[in-house]
Amino acid sequence: MTRLLLHICCAPCSASAADVLKNNFDVSFYWFNPNIYDQKEYEIRKENAKRFAKELGVNFYEEDGFIYDGKKWKQESSLICENCYKLRLEKTAKFAKDNNFDAFSTSLLSSPYQKHELIKQISQKLSLEYKIDFVYKDFRPKFYEGKNSLRAKGYYLQKYCGCEKSFQEMLERKNNK
Incomplete structure (x- = not known):
């Protein structure tokens, strides 16, 4: 079976990805989230x-x-997400290649x-650069199903993407309600 390294950003996003991939791949999770x-x-x-x-x-x-x-993430707003994706996905592709995985993907x-689309483009470029397959799947159709299954099991469900900017945006949304 194809060994796939799945970059995971959190448990809720991982649920739908793991559900879609589990029957066709030998999946391992990879945690790298300095954002x-x-x-x-x-x-x-x-x-x-x-x-x-562990549950899976x-x-x-x-x-x-x-x-x-924090200084790394205080940059032009339009570049924050792109640079964040590149950083995490490049580390994933490199780890997958260095550790003899056949492919990589991401719960993002x-x-x-x-x-x-930006995540897909970055991953495809990294696939060519590191000479390792990138498995593209749109996991979004199962996102809420996966998230709700973890909620029912008492998992933590975060309220923002991760960086300080997204944290501040979450606080603003909260305050404007």
């Missing part, structure tokens, strides 16, 4: 991702610890809130 603000949020998301990996019986690889650098393709 997550703050450390407490980072740890909660990581622990829930580990818990989900899949390998869980993690890169580094909490390494958020699960979220209706992410820039789907």
Whole structure:
């Protein structure tokens, strides 16, 4: 069976991706998310991702610890997401190649809130650069089903993408209600 390294951003997004991939791939989870603000949020998301990996019986690889650098993410708004995707997906492609995986993908393709086409384009370029297959699937149709199944099991469901900018946007939305 094809060994696939799935970059995971959180347990809720991983649910739909894992459900779609599990029958055709030997899936392992890969945690690399230096974009997550703050450390407490980072740890909660990581622990829930580990818990989900254990529940599914899949390998869980993690890169580094909490390494958020606020200066890195304080840049022109239009570039924040693109640079964040590139950073995380390049690390995933490289790890997959270096560790003899056959392919990689990302749970970022699960979220209706992410820039789907941009993630796909970046991943396809990295696939060529690192000479490793990128498995593209649109996991969004199963996003709410996966999220709701984890909610029912008591998993943590975050309220923002990850970076400090998205955290501030969430607070603004909350305050404007």
